[in-house]
Amino acid sequence: MDIFTVLARWLLGATFLYLGLNKALHPVDFLKLVQQYDLTQNAPLLNSIAAGLPWFEVFCGLLLLAGVAVRGTSLTLTVMLVPFTLLVLHRALLLQAALNIPFCAVKFDCGCGTGEEFICRKLLENFLLILLSVWLLVGRGRQLSLRFSLIKSPSH
Amino acid sequence: MEVLLVAIAGIAFAFAANQISPRGLALTRNYFPAKNSHTTALTTNATPAALSPAQFLAAQIKENGLQSVDGDQAVKLFHDPRFKQNGIVFIDARDESHYQEGHIPGACEFDPYHPDKYLAAILPICRAVEQIVIYCNGGDCDDSETAAILLRNAGIANQKLFIYGGGIMEWTNNSLPVETGARNSKSLHGTNK
Numbered sequence: 101m102d103i104f105t106v107l108a109r110w111l112l113g114a115t116f117l118y119l120g121l122n123k124a125l126h127p128v129d130f131l132k133l134v135q136q137y138d139l140t141q142n143a144p145l146l147n148s149i150a151a152g153l154p155w156f157e158v159f160c161g162l163l164l165l166a167g168v169a170v171r172g173t174s175l176t177l178t179v180m181l182v183p184f185t186l187l188v189l190h191r192a193l194l195l196q197a198a199l200n201i202p203f204c205a206v207k208f209d210c211g212c213g214t215g216e217e218f219i220c221r222k223l224l225e226n227f228l229l230i231l232l233s234v235w236l237l238v239g240r241g242r243q244l245s246l247r248f249s250l251i252k253s254p255s256h
Numbered sequence: 257m258e259v260l261l262v263a264i265a266g267i268a269f270a271f272a273a274n275q276i277s278p279r280g281l282a283l284t285r286n287y288f289p290a291k292n293s294h295t296t297a298l299t300t301n302a303t304p305a306a307l308s309p310a311q312f313l314a315a316q317i318k319e320n321g322l323q324s325v326d327g328d329q330a331v332k333l334f335h336d337p338r339f340k341q342n343g344i345v346f347i348d349a350r351d352e353s354h355y356q357e358g359h360i361p362g363a364c365e366f367d368p369y370h371p372d373k374y375l376a377a378i379l380p381i382c383r384a385v386e387q388i389v390i391y392c393n394g395g396d397c398d399d400s401e402t403a404a405i406l407l408r409n410a411g412i413a414n415q416k417l418f419i420y421g422g423g424i425m426e427w428t429n430n431s432l433p434v435e436t437g438a439r440n441s442k443s444l445h446g447t448n449k
Contacts, residue, residue: 124273127281128351128369135288143286148271151281155270163262172258176266179259250258 105241112232113164116177119213120157127151133211137187154213164236167245174236181233185226188212192219287369289409290320290401313396313421322404323418325389327430330420333389334360334432345385347378349392349403350424360391360427361435361444368403375410382412394423 123130131150140146163173188210195206204220212222242248274280281287317324325333338344339362346363348355355365364381366374382388388407392399404417428434433446 124277125279127274127277127279128287131281131287143288144284147281147283147285147287151274151283152267152270155273156266158273159266159269160262169258169262172262175259176262250261 102241102243105235105238106244108232109164109167109170109236109241112174112177112229112236113161113166115161115229116157117161117165120154120159120161122213123154123211124158127154130154130211133209137191137211157213167242168247169250170241170245170248171237171239172250174233178230178233178237181226181230184212185223185230188219188222188226288402289405290316290398310395310421313398313401316398317401317419317421320401320405321414322401323415325418325420327420327422327426330389330391330422330427331430331432333387338386343385344387344389345381346420347382347388347390347400347403348424349390349399354393354424356437358428358434358436358445359424359439361433362440363391363435364439366390366403368399368406371406375406379407379410379412382407382416386416387418388412388416389418389420391420391423391427394421394425397423 127150130153131147134150134153135146139149160173160177163169191208191210192203192206195208196203199206204218206219207216208219209216210222212226214222214225217225239248274283314324333339333344334346336344346360347366348359348363349366349368350359351367351369352365355363355367359365364378366378388404390400390404390407392403400419400421400423404419408414408417424434428446431446433444435441436443436445
């Protein structure tokens with residue numbers, strides 16, 4: 101049994117469930133944080149991002165914990181994590197330029213669900229999450245899964 | 257293919273959950289009426305280092321056609337006889353939990369992100385008074401501005417509306433009295449009355 105991959109799946113699932121719920125239960129606070137990224141001036145689009153993203157993370161977390169569509173979910177999370185991390189990095193660079201402080205001294209609430217954090221720690225956390233997601237893409241650790249693959253490959 | 261199924265199911269789940277959740281966001285509402293094209297110009301024309309959060313907020317208040325009061329003026333209005341005679345009202349534009357933790361004594365609660373919960377009670381009060389002083393946390397908090405714009409849009413005269421930019425942070429830093437719990441609970445804290 102590939103216990104480490106199963107544990108990695110549970111860890112990633114629990115993390116996204118926790119982070120998603122943190123935001124989903126305080127949607128106005130999350131909306132204010134998303135608004136600070138100046139992604140769009142369109143109110144319905146901004147509200148949709150703030151309303152949908154946390155619950156989407158909860159959904160993905162639950163899929164991973166249950167072991168359903170594992171590779172599809174981990175690929176989805178990877179595709180989400182990479183641009184989010186770049187956005188956070190961009191914001192941190194803007195803050196560093198404005199405050200004229202060392203990069204790792206920049207501290208803010210990026211809207212990830214963990215409150216205010218130093219940027220270097222946040223980037224490291226995201227990097228580890230991306231690594232975990234990519235690891236799960238390999239397809240190992242099928243044990244203790246309800247339905248590892250949604251689409252069964254044809255048997256020969 | 258599996259990614260697509262996860263994405264579609266996830267999006268459907270997300271919006272359904274938002275709809276069901278009592279805290280869910282109204283997708284078509286503009287939650288930031290204070291942020292308009294003028295204030296975008298403020299952020300692009302002025303470098304962040306040139307304006308402090310308080311200065312930026314003051315400029316934004318002016319851009320939105322609102323009036324502001326400083327700490328001394330807020331205290332003066334608090335001690336004005338009209339305040340006790342219900343000619344002046346303070347409005348706390350923070351969420352319920354922060355309001356309950358401590359607000360300016362006698363201040364009404366009005367969370368601008370849930371106006372449907374508060375407008376029915378607060379509009380008659382605002383119509384009856386001569387001056388309305390709205391505050392939130394202070395610093396770069398612009399929820400007071402959002403609340404003012406909502407009240408203005410609901411028909412309250414602009415000349416009645418004043419933003420106390422220093423907010424509850426400045427008020428408590430000056431050891432001014434703070435009321436906990438409900439409005440007029442008489443549960444006061446602070447030494448400098």
